[in-house]
Amino acid sequence: MSANVGTRLSTATPYIKDLNVQIRKGEMKIPQFQRPFVWGDDQAIALLDSVANNYPLGSLLLWRTSDKLATERNIGEFVLPQTDDMSPTDYVLDGQQRLTVLYSAVGADPDAPGFSASYDLEKERFTSTRSAVVGLHMFPMRWLYQTTKLLNFRTALQTHPNAAKLQERFDGLVEVFTGYQIPVVTLKDLTVEEVCPIFERINSSGTALSIFDLMVAATWSKRFDLNETVEEIAEALKPKNYGEISGTRVLKCLAAVRSDSTSRERILALRQLREKPADMDGLVEKTKRAILRAVDQLITDFKLYSMDFLPYEAHLIILTYIYANNPTLNAGQLRRVRQWFWRTSFSERYRGAPDDFVTRDLAAIQRFVLEGDVPAEAYGAVPDTATLKGMIFRKNNSRSRAFSLALAKQNPRNLTNGNSIDTAIALSIYNKKQFHHIFPEAFLRKTKPEVERNYVLNFCMLAASENNLISDADPQVYLPQVISDLGTDAAPVFKSNLMPKPQDFDYSTASLESFIDARVGIVQAAIESLCTGLH
Incomplete structure (x- = not known):
C-alpha cells in the first residue's frame, strides 16, 4: 500500500451495538458486488459462540466514500433506509457474513425476519429460534438491547428453581456481548483506482473478488447495469450453445474496443461512461456484435464450440477488437487470422502474457490481418519433434x-x-x-x-x-x-x-x-x- 493510501486509513474497535446502529441508519451498506448472505444457522451460532467466549472474530474492512455505488442488496433479509447522496457511506469490503449475523441476531427488531437465536442458560449454548424451544431459561438474543424486555426477562428468571446460577450466567452473557469490540479498518475517500488492488486481494471468505465485481458497482446507474450487459451477451450466445462468457472477459473486450487497451487503467476508465448512458449503450452494442462475429469464426474455422477450449482469452479479445473495427474480412485476411490463431496457440505466445503485451498485440495483429505486414512466422513456429x-x-x-x-x-x-x-x-x-x-x-x-x-x-x-x-x-x-x-x-x-x-x-x-x-x-x-x- 502506498504511503498516500496509508494516510487515509483509520482503525477503530467499535462495540457491536455501534455497528448495528450504523447499519440501521443506512450509514453502512453492502455493495452490489458482494455475494449474497450464505451462512447457515450452524455457522451463525458458531459466531455467536465465539463472541460469548471472547474469541476474536477478525477485523472488518470498510470503504468510506461519497461516491454512490450500487447497493441493491440489503443486510440479509433487512431493508435498509435510503440515505442522501451527500452523506458518505461505509461500504463493506470484507466481513459481510459476520456483520449480517450480528445485526440479525442482536440488532434487529424482535419480530423481524431472518436469523434469530436464543441462549439456553441451562445448557449454556445458542440455538436457532427455528427450533421453537421456549422456557424461562431461554433468552432471545434480540432482546439484548431492548432494556425493558431484558429487565423483565431477568426478573422472571428469579422464579426458576436454579435462579441464582442462571442469573449469574445471564449477567455474564450480557456483559460479554455489550462489551465486545470488533476491529474495523476503514479506507477513507479512496478512489476506485486506489481501492481496486486492495479489494482484489481480499480472500478471507474463500471467494476471490475480481475487478469485474468492483466495476459492476462502480459503473452502475439506473440506466446501466454491467451484470445485465454480460447476461445480454451470454443470451445472444445461447443459440450457438457456446456456454458462458466471464464478466472480466467482457470488461476487457469493452476496454479494448473503446481504448485500444486491456489495461486495468482503461478498464477502470469505463466508469467515465456512467454519466454518458448513450455512449455506454453504443459501446456495449458495438462490442456485443464484435464478440458474436468473433465467436462465429471461432466455431467455423477452429471448431471451438466452448470457452473451455479457448487456448487464451487474448484470442477472443483480439478477434473482438478486429471485428469491432472491421465488421467484414476478405479471404486473405481470414487466412491470416487462422495463421495467427494456430501459431500463437501452439507456440504459447500468450502464456502468462501481461495486459500490456496483449494491448500491444491489438494493433499489431490487426495490421497483420488487414495488410500482412510481417511474415506469419513472426507469431510463432510449429513445435519441433x-x-x-x-x-x-x-x-x-x-x-x-x-x-x-x-x-x-x-x-x-x-x-x-x-x-x-x-x-x-x-x-x-x-x-x-x-x-x-x-x-x-x-x-x-x-x-x-x-x-x-x-x-x-x-x-x-x-x-x-x-x-x-x-x-x-x-x-x-x-x-x-x-x-x-x-x-x-x-x-x-x-x-x-x-x-x-x-x-x-x-x-x-x-x-x-x-x-x-x-x-x-x-x-x-x-x-x-x-x-x-x-x-
Missing part, C-alpha cells in the same frame, strides 16, 4: 486445447466403429470421457506404472460410450481387432485421428514409445498445414 513428444495433455494447457481443436479439424471417426464423431458435442464442454488414451491409462497403470500416460500424442477423440467399452484393454489386442472389424475403412478412420495407417505400422507389437515415434510426424504435418491458414 521433441516438444511435441513431450507435451502432456492437461485441461488448462493451451497446447492441449489447440491439439484438441486440431483433432476436430480432421473430422475424426470413432476408432471402434468408424462412425463420425460429433465434435460440437465433444468440444462443447471439457469432458475427459470424450478423449481416449490410445494406450489406455488403466492398462499402462497396471503394466508400466512408471511410464507417463498422459502424453498428448497418446490421445484421440472417442465417444464416451465407446471409450468405456475399451476400458483397460491391451492395445496390442484391441487395436488389431479394431483394424480387422473396420476392414477397408481402417485406413481412413485411423487417418482421421492422426494415427499411423495400419498398413504403415504394426499395432500388434507396438509399445507406447514406438507409437509416439510413429505418430509425431503425422501430427506435426497436420499442425504445419493448419498454420498455413488455408484450412
Whole structure:
C-alpha cells in the first residue's frame, strides 16, 4: 500500500451495538458486488459462540466514500433506509457474513425476519429460534438491547428453581456481548483506482473478488447495469450453445474496443461512461456484435464450440477488437487470422502474457490481418519433434486445447466403429470421457506404472460410450481387432485421428514409445498445414 493510501486509513474497535446502529441508519451498506448472505444457522451460532467466549472474530474492512455505488442488496433479509447522496457511506469490503449475523441476531427488531437465536442458560449454548424451544431459561438474543424486555426477562428468571446460577450466567452473557469490540479498518475517500488492488486481494471468505465485481458497482446507474450487459451477451450466445462468457472477459473486450487497451487503467476508465448512458449503450452494442462475429469464426474455422477450449482469452479479445473495427474480412485476411490463431496457440505466445503485451498485440495483429505486414512466422513456429513428444495433455494447457481443436479439424471417426464423431458435442464442454488414451491409462497403470500416460500424442477423440467399452484393454489386442472389424475403412478412420495407417505400422507389437515415434510426424504435418491458414 502506498504511503498516500496509508494516510487515509483509520482503525477503530467499535462495540457491536455501534455497528448495528450504523447499519440501521443506512450509514453502512453492502455493495452490489458482494455475494449474497450464505451462512447457515450452524455457522451463525458458531459466531455467536465465539463472541460469548471472547474469541476474536477478525477485523472488518470498510470503504468510506461519497461516491454512490450500487447497493441493491440489503443486510440479509433487512431493508435498509435510503440515505442522501451527500452523506458518505461505509461500504463493506470484507466481513459481510459476520456483520449480517450480528445485526440479525442482536440488532434487529424482535419480530423481524431472518436469523434469530436464543441462549439456553441451562445448557449454556445458542440455538436457532427455528427450533421453537421456549422456557424461562431461554433468552432471545434480540432482546439484548431492548432494556425493558431484558429487565423483565431477568426478573422472571428469579422464579426458576436454579435462579441464582442462571442469573449469574445471564449477567455474564450480557456483559460479554455489550462489551465486545470488533476491529474495523476503514479506507477513507479512496478512489476506485486506489481501492481496486486492495479489494482484489481480499480472500478471507474463500471467494476471490475480481475487478469485474468492483466495476459492476462502480459503473452502475439506473440506466446501466454491467451484470445485465454480460447476461445480454451470454443470451445472444445461447443459440450457438457456446456456454458462458466471464464478466472480466467482457470488461476487457469493452476496454479494448473503446481504448485500444486491456489495461486495468482503461478498464477502470469505463466508469467515465456512467454519466454518458448513450455512449455506454453504443459501446456495449458495438462490442456485443464484435464478440458474436468473433465467436462465429471461432466455431467455423477452429471448431471451438466452448470457452473451455479457448487456448487464451487474448484470442477472443483480439478477434473482438478486429471485428469491432472491421465488421467484414476478405479471404486473405481470414487466412491470416487462422495463421495467427494456430501459431500463437501452439507456440504459447500468450502464456502468462501481461495486459500490456496483449494491448500491444491489438494493433499489431490487426495490421497483420488487414495488410500482412510481417511474415506469419513472426507469431510463432510449429513445435519441433521433441516438444511435441513431450507435451502432456492437461485441461488448462493451451497446447492441449489447440491439439484438441486440431483433432476436430480432421473430422475424426470413432476408432471402434468408424462412425463420425460429433465434435460440437465433444468440444462443447471439457469432458475427459470424450478423449481416449490410445494406450489406455488403466492398462499402462497396471503394466508400466512408471511410464507417463498422459502424453498428448497418446490421445484421440472417442465417444464416451465407446471409450468405456475399451476400458483397460491391451492395445496390442484391441487395436488389431479394431483394424480387422473396420476392414477397408481402417485406413481412413485411423487417418482421421492422426494415427499411423495400419498398413504403415504394426499395432500388434507396438509399445507406447514406438507409437509416439510413429505418430509425431503425422501430427506435426497436420499442425504445419493448419498454420498455413488455408484450412
